[in-house]
Amino acid sequence: MSEGVEWAVHCCLNLAWADAGRGVPAARLAALYQLPAAYLNKQLQALVRDGILMSTSGPRGGFRLGRRPADITLLDIVTAIEGADEAFRCTEIRRRTPWPHTQGDFRDPCLIHQAMGRADLAWRRELAAQTLAEVKATVERSAPGLPGRTREWLAATPH
Amino acid sequence: MSEGVEWAVHCCLNLAWADAGRGVPAARLAALYQLPAAYLNKQLQALVRDGILMSTSGPRGGFRLGRRPADITLLDIVTAIEGADEAFRCTEIRRRTPWPHTQGDFRDPCLIHQAMGRADLAWRRELAAQTLAEVKATVERSAPGLPGRTREWLAATPH
DNA sequence: GTCTGCATACTCGGATAAGAGCTGTCCGAGTAGCTTAGG
DNA sequence: CCTAAGCTACTCGGACAGCTCTTATCCGAGTATGCAGAC
Numbered sequence: 001m002s003e004g005v006e007w008a009v010h011c012c013l014n015l016a017w018a019d020a021g022r023g024v025p026a027a028r029l030a031a032l033y034q035l036p037a038a039y040l041n042k043q044l045q046a047l048v049r050d051g052i053l054m055s056t057s058g059p060r061g062g063f064r065l066g067r068r069p070a071d072i073t074l075l076d077i078v079t080a081i082e083g084a085d086e087a088f089r090c091t092e093i094r095r096r097t098p099w100p101h102t103q104g105d106f107r108d109p110c111l112i113h114q115a116m117g118r119a120d121l122a123w124r125r126e127l128a129a130q131t132l133a134e135v136k137a138t139v140e141r142s143a144p145g146l147p148g149r150t151r152e153w154l155a156a157t158p159h
Numbered sequence: 160m161s162e163g164v165e166w167a168v169h170c171c172l173n174l175a176w177a178d179a180g181r182g183v184p185a186a187r188l189a190a191l192y193q194l195p196a197a198y199l200n201k202q203l204q205a206l207v208r209d210g211i212l213m214s215t216s217g218p219r220g221g222f223r224l225g226r227r228p229a230d231i232t233l234l235d236i237v238t239a240i241e242g243a244d245e246a247f248r249c250t251e252i253r254r255r256t257p258w259p260h261t262q263g264d265f266r267d268p269c270l271i272h273q274a275m276g277r278a279d280l281a282w283r284r285e286l287a288a289q290t291l292a293e294v295k296a297t298v299e300r301s302a303p304g305l306p307g308r309t310r311e312w313l314a315a316t317p318h
Numbered sequence: 319g320t321c322t323g324c325a326t327a328c329t330c331g332g333a334t335a336a337g338a339g340c341t342g343t344c345c346g347a348g349t350a351g352c353t354t355a356g357g
Numbered sequence: 358c359c360t361a362a363g364c365t366a367c368t369c370g371g372a373c374a375g376c377t378c379t380t381a382t383c384c385g386a387g388t389a390t391g392c393a394g395a396c
Binding site for chain 4: 161162163195197198201215216217218219220
Binding site: 001003005006007009010013031032033034035074087088089090091093094096097098099102105108111112115116118119120122123124125126127130135138139142143145146149150153 | 160162164165166168169172190191192193194233246247248249250252253255256257258261264267270271274275277278279281282283284285286289294297298301302304305308309312
């Protein structure tokens with residue numbers, strides 16, 4: 001899985017803590033964790049494409065959440081960065097046997113594909129069950145001072 | 160996910176159908192689906208390393224199952240090819256904030272990592288629940304003639 | 319006829335290249351705010 | 358003093374390289390088989 005997923009989730013969380021009225025530039029978010037700003041910008045673009053974030057150009061511009069944290073799941077973020085395809089790619093190699101096909105052999109879907117699909121579905125179900133709002137609440141219970149510190153630092157003017 | 164996983168599962172299934180006494184060369188298994196023989200060999204080596212297959216060199220050599228199909232799970236095969244690492248890599252970027260750390264901030268594990276870990280666990284659990292014996296039985300119900308055809312073709316001398 | 323030694327062909331195993339995708343960087347389009355000149 | 362036009366600086370967005378990992382290939386080590394020759 002791409003490393004951008006980790007960045008994206010952390011950034012979404014930080015944007016949930018930031019002032020709702022203001023946007024946060026990609027460079028500022030990158031400075032928070034000393035990440036390459038331009039590349040992080042690329043990842044955030046993907047989040048914008050899926051409506052998870054909104055972007056504003058120009059001075060005082062930047063990124064903000066596109067919808068409420070309760071309506072953003074971890075699956076949404078992962079899908080935006082990684083794409084919607086499932087991990088296991090079934091290329092139907094079973095059809096390439098040297099002997100001639102018997103009619104009806106391939107009416108049923110590939111059972112290996114199905115088994116992998118079940119696992120993929122369980123993974124997606126678990127990710128979709130976790131909203132950004134829930135993660136945010138859990139983190140706030142674990143580190144009560146973190147939201148305030150983050151919000152202040154994001155709002156402060158960089159020098 | 161690597162394409163080798165698909166090949167590996169199909170090959171394990173075919174080896175479960177093959178004569179128990181004889182080994183099947185990688186080239187023969189590759190010919191079944193018109194795959195690059197040398198590269199398939201590389202994937203099968205990974206299965207041997209994890210004890211899923213056994214290999215024999217020389218004439219009349221080849222690969223056979225390393226243990227009973229009931230003791231081989233889909234997770235075993237995927238892990239052998241892809242490695243045991245979980246998909247999401249937590250690099251602990253939360254520790255790189257510009258402000259000084261408050262003691263106890265990082266006593267709890269990264270909650271984002273935990274959430275991703277839960278999804279990963281659900282995926283593994285689903286894969287571990289499916290044994291090769293179960294997949295084999297399901298396929299045999301769906302295509303009763305397939306095991307016999309496969310077994311015969313694998314045993315036939317290539318020309 | 320039987321045993322032994324050898325040559326042969328076959329198979330796996332790891333070392334070695336090509337290609338694709340992730341990672342990282344750069345520059346241009348567009349915009350909001352500031353400055354400045356005029357009324 | 359107020360207004361408006363122009364300028365400046367800032368930000369996103371997409372186009373352009375570098376690098377790691379997957380994909381693919383090749384050759385050598387080892388082994389069972391079959392054959393030939395001697396006893």
